[in-house]
Amino acid sequence: ARPNPRFCVLAVPVLFKQALENMELEEGKSVSLRCELTKADATVVWKKGEATLQASAKYEMKQKGTVAELVIHNTEPEDA
Numbered sequence: 612a613r614p615n616p617r618f619c620v621l622a623v624p625v626l627f628k629q630a631l632e633n634m635e636l637e638e639g640k641s642v643s644l645r646c647e648l649t650k651a652d653a654t655v656v657w658k659k660g661e662a663t664l665q666a667s668a669k670y671e672m673k674q675k676g677t678v679a680e681l682v683i684h685n686t687e688p689e690d691a
Contacts, residue, residue: 623649623650625648625649625650625653626648626649627646627647627648627649628647628648628649628677629645629646629647630646631644631645631646636686637686638686638687638688639685639686639687640685640686641682641683641684641685641686642682642683642686643680643681643682644680644681644682644683645678645679645680645681646678646679647677647678647679648677648678648679649677650677651676651677652674652676653677653679655672655674655679657670657672657681659690664681668684669683669684669685670682670683670684671684
């Protein structure tokens, strides 16, 4: 019997080229949080604590190439 050759491909980890920055703004306004990644079109999951944010009227997720963006509409103190 011939041995079954095995191989694995190690993916390069996706890293932040530019991290998120702290921001202050007035309640009720919209804020845009952007981060730049080292790999284009990588899967991005936005979280608040342990909770995964879902696209909605409040949260808008965008991604183009290496830039991922989260827009939070009608901000409240609880969004911090």
